[in-house]
Amino acid sequence: MAKPVAAAIEVTALRKTYSSVRGTFRRTKVQTVGLAGIDLAIKPGELFGLLGPNGAGKTTTVKILTTLLLPDSGKAKVLGLDVVSQTNAVRRRIGFVFGGERGLYGRLSGINNLRYFADLYRLPPDVSGPRIIELIEKLGLAGREHDKVEVYSRGMKQRLHLARGLLNDPEVLFLDEPTIGLDPVGARELRVLVRELADAGKTIFLTTHYMFEADAICDRIAVIKNGAIVAEGTPASIKRAVENKGVVEVEVEAISADRLAELRRLPEVTSVSVTERELAQVITVRCASPGELMTQLGVILDGIKLQKVSSREPTLEDAYIQLIAESP
Amino acid sequence: MRLRVISPFAMLAWLFFPTIFAVVGLYVLSRPSTASPQLAYAILGGGLVGYWAIAYLDGGLSIQNERWSGTLEQIFAVPTPLWVIVLGKVCGSLLWGLLSFVPTIAVAYFGFHAFLPHIDAGRFAISFAILSLSFLVVAVTLTPLYALWRWALPMLNGFEMGFYILCGFMFPVTVLPAWARGAGGLLAPTWATRAIYASTTNQGPHDFGSWWFASMGLSVVYLVGAVFLYRLVDRRARASGELALA
Numbered sequence: 001m002a003k004p005v006a007a008a009i010e011v012t013a014l015r016k017t018y019s020s021v022r023g024t025f026r027r028t029k030v031q032t033v034g035l036a037g038i039d040l041a042i043k044p045g046e047l048f049g050l051l052g053p054n055g056a057g058k059t060t061t062v063k064i065l066t067t068l069l070l071p072d073s074g075k076a077k078v079l080g081l082d083v084v085s086q087t088n089a090v091r092r093r094i095g096f097v098f099g100g101e102r103g104l105y106g107r108l109s110g111i112n113n114l115r116y117f118a119d120l121y122r123l124p125p126d127v128s129g130p131r132i133i134e135l136i137e138k139l140g141l142a143g144r145e146h147d148k149v150e151v152y153s154r155g156m157k158q159r160l161h162l163a164r165g166l167l168n169d170p171e172v173l174f175l176d177e178p179t180i181g182l183d184p185v186g187a188r189e190l191r192v193l194v195r196e197l198a199d200a201g202k203t204i205f206l207t208t209h210y211m212f213e214a215d216a217i218c219d220r221i222a223v224i225k226n227g228a229i230v231a232e233g234t235p236a237s238i239k240r241a242v243e244n245k246g247v248v249e250v251e252v253e254a255i256s257a258d259r260l261a262e263l264r265r266l267p268e269v270t271s272v273s274v275t276e277r278e279l280a281q282v283i284t285v286r287c288a289s290p291g292e293l294m295t296q297l298g299v300i301l302d303g304i305k306l307q308k309v310s311s312r313e314p315t316l317e318d319a320y321i322q323l324i325a326e327s328p
Numbered sequence: 329m330r331l332r333v334i335s336p337f338a339m340l341a342w343l344f345f346p347t348i349f350a351v352v353g354l355y356v357l358s359r360p361s362t363a364s365p366q367l368a369y370a371i372l373g374g375g376l377v378g379y380w381a382i383a384y385l386d387g388g389l390s391i392q393n394e395r396w397s398g399t400l401e402q403i404f405a406v407p408t409p410l411w412v413i414v415l416g417k418v419c420g421s422l423l424w425g426l427l428s429f430v431p432t433i434a435v436a437y438f439g440f441h442a443f444l445p446h447i448d449a450g451r452f453a454i455s456f457a458i459l460s461l462s463f464l465v466v467a468v469t470l471t472p473l474y475a476l477w478r479w480a481l482p483m484l485n486g487f488e489m490g491f492y493i494l495c496g497f498m499f500p501v502t503v504l505p506a507w508a509r510g511a512g513g514l515l516a517p518t519w520a521t522r523a524i525y526a527s528t529t530n531q532g533p534h535d536f537g538s539w540w541f542a543s544m545g546l547s548v549v550y551l552v553g554a555v556f557l558y559r560l561v562d563r564r565a566r567a568s569g570e571l572a573l574a
Contacts, residue, residue, distance in 0.1 A: 018569065063569065068405050070566045091407045102398025120406040120413065164402075 006080055008172055008203040009042040009065060014074035016060050016227075034060040036227035037074065042205060042220075044171075047198035049218035050207045051320060057227040058207035062176045065205065066096045078172055092121075095170035097161045097178055106150035110141055110160050113149060114167060121168040128167070135163040139193070155186035162193070172203045179213060191217050211317035223323050231323050238319050246290035247318055250283045250297065251308035262300050268293060271325040280307055286318055341382045342427040350374025350432035353498055354440045368444055368528040371436040373498035376459075376521065378428025380497065383463040384470075384488055386421035390414065391474040404565070411468065411558045418467045422460055444528050451527040451536055458543050459520035465547040466491075466516065469554040472561040495521050516546035 016034040021027050035057045042048045052058050063069035064076050067087045076083045081090045105113050111132060118128035136145045139159040144152070149160065158178065165173060175194065179187035195217045198204050208214055214221045215235045222232040231238055255274070263285065264272050270286040287293045290311045297309075353370035391414070394400040403413055436442045470487070473480040492498065494512035501512050501522070512518045519542040526534040 060569075066405055068401055068566060069569045070563070088407050091405055096405065098401065100398065103402055105397060105399065117402070117406070120403060120408045122407055 006044075007041045007077075008044040008046070008079060009040065009048075009205060010075070010077040010080075011038055011040040011061075011065075012075040013037045013039060014061070014064065014076055015072045016057075016064065016069065017072055033227045035064075035071070035074075038224070038227070038229050040222060040229070040232075042203060044203050045198065045201050047195065047204045047206065047217060047219045049214040049221040050205070050224055051209060051211065051214055051221055052207075052224035053209060053324060056224045058209075058224060059176055060227075061224070062096070062098075062174050062205065062207055066094060066174050067091055092168065093170060094172045094174065095165035095168060096174040096176070097165040098176045100161075100181070101154070101157065104149045104157060104160060104164075107148055109146045109148055110152070110156075110163075111136065111145040113160065114163055117164050118167050123168060131167065131169070132163075135166055139163050140189075155182050158182060158186070158190065162190070166197075170202070172205065173197065175204065175206045177208055178206065179208070179210065187213075211315065211320050215316040223320060225324050231319075235316050238323075239314065239316055246287055246293075247312050247314050248285045248287065248290050248293055248297065249308075249310050249312070250285070250301065250306060251277070251280050252283065252301070252304050252306055253279070254281055255283060255301070255304060259300055259304070263297075266293070266296055266300075270322050273321065286314065286322055341385065342378050342424065343431055345381065346374040346378030346428040347431045347435055348374075349377045349498065350435050351439070354436055354442055367442055368525050369498050369500070371433060371442055371444060372429075372524065372528070374432035374435075375429035376497040376524075377492055378432070379422075379425040380463060380491060380495075380517070381488060382421050382425035382428065383418060383467050384491070386417065386424075386467075389474075390417045390421075391471055395474075409558070410472070410561065411554070414468055414471045415464075418464055418471075421467070422464060425463075446528065446530050448527040448530075452524060454540065455520055455523035455527055455536070458540050459517055459524060462516035462520050462543050462547050465550045465554070469550045469557065472554070472557040491515065491517065494518065496525075497521060500525070513542075514546070516543045516550065519543035519546070 014035050015037050018032045018034050020030050020032065022030055038057070038061065040048075040061075050058050050061060060069065064071050065078055065083060067083050067090050070084060078090050079093055081093075083090050105116070108116070114132045114135070115128070118132060123131070136142050139162060141156060141159055141163065144156065149157065152160065158181075162175075162178070165175075178194070179190050182190065191213060194204060194206065198217075198219075206214075206218065218235060220232070220234055221238065223230050223238070260272060260274065260283075263269060263283070266287075268288040270288070272286075273284045275282045275284070285293065285297070350370065350373065353373050357366050357370040391400065394403060404410060406413075493504070494501070494508060495515055495518040496504075496512065501509055501518065504512065519539040523534075523536050523539040523543070526532075526536065526539075
């Protein structure tokens with residue numbers, strides 16, 4: 001009988017609350033819930049995505065799992081090791097990439113940044129030397145490794161972050177919004193790379209608020225809102241939650257808040273969102289039945305110049321928006 | 329070390345400020361009637377000020393610089409403990425700080441034709457080594473405060489100046505009032521500094537043994553405190569989640 005595979009990442013009833021102080025003279029203590037008790041189990045070799053709006057608890061989850069933050073209660077284990085009591089053991093076997101413009105030594109070259117972190121990870125020179133060269137080649141930094149990081153482009157810095165995160169050849173890699181701020185080409189290249197790492201057997205925990213990214217590369221995803229998991233499953237299973245729904249997109253010059261409110265009050269409407277596009281506004285209406293909605297749309301939007309009206313199948317983004325809108 | 333060398337503040341710390349202090353001291357003290365022991369304060373004082381500033385400021389600022397560059401979380405979450413990283417940074421700073429003596433001694437010799445006529449090389453070397461150890465320990469012990477509390481940074485300059493005065497880098501502590509001498513006596517560098525200047529004069533008696541023992545003893549006490557502070561840093565920084573906040 002085969003031995004059951006232990007979870008690479010295991011989270012049980014994890015809670016975290018942040019304390020802050022408001023006011024200068026009359027100071028009031030404020031508690032903000034970061035995580036309201038979440039449970040997760042990620043298999044070895046899985047590429048898992050955690051989706052959620054800003055402030056939902058994605059980064060809090062990653063920081064607890066990467067030993068940077070202590071939870072208030074609950075358990076979190078990475079590769080069977082407790083992140084609170086076995087911190088050093090966890091740190092030796094994981095890598096993490098928070099990305100962004102910061103987090104690197106700008107006045108050092110790319111290769112010296114990697115050498116320094118290789119020392120901090122206690123890699124012997126005969127291991128770190130060849131690995132640094134390999135990562136520089138693999139991540140497209142060859143030829144620029146001796147330049148100071150402060151002259152690197154945003155995409156190059158992100159690749160250097162990833163190189164740093166892979167220095168110790170981690171079994172589990174945490175990526176916190178790795179493509180944010182990247183141009184479409186750079187972002188796609190990074191996604192391809194992340195998928196290759198997962199296919200090579202690494203367990204990857206990715207946070208993002210780009211739905212198409214999660215849909216494109218993740219094996220499983222969870223949606224988090226206000227510190228709680230509101231949905232979990234494969235991208236296909238989460239999309240099935242909106243299977244019998246539709247999406248109508250209407251492009252108008254402008255629409256008033258009153259008409260939007262009237263639209264939202266329609267019983268078959270699940271959610272309404274408005275995005276700006278050049279000189280127009282695009283109203284995206286998620287509903288149970290697009291056909292039935294059209295008549296009522298005509299009434300509500302009477303007098304407004306319509307530039308474009310279309311109907312389409314729901315995507316993961318629509319499922320995500322519905323989940324976020326419906327959950328408390 | 330590479331970051332120290334390329335830092336624009338490096339020149340200020342090892343060249344300009346020690347030279348300024350040395351020039352002022354030499355101008356005031358390098359008179360034909362000035363006794364040799366006082367001249368030693370002028371020749372060595374500027375270098376000591378620079379040496380201390382680099383060790384102390386670099387050690388303390390190293391954590392704040394990590395915070396500003398956004399690398400504090402990265403270095404916090406590596407297998408190498410924070411105290412080892414700080415120790416390495418301060419050791420590097422101490423090596424760099426030795427440069428402070430080059431311009432100050434050069435200014436004394438070439439600018440003011442001042443030199444130390446008498447020096448007990450052995451006692452000087454031991455005293456200097458113990459002083460370096462005390463600088464290392466103080467910097468390593470105070471550094472966790474900057475990882476723990478952001479308000480600790482404004483206190484940085486106050487502590488630096490306080491050490492100049494209380495430890496007697498540029499003048500003998502005997503000129504200070506009793507309460508200041510008492511406070512200085514609690515600082516490990518004070519006793520090593522006294523031993524350094526004593527080794528540059530043949531006027532005695534000097535109790536090198538007691539001074540060395542006092543300096544090293546206080547350094548050990550600070551180290552015990554440092555163990556407690558680093559554990560506190562680990563716990564509190566991870567509980568508050570403020571490592572990423574500049």
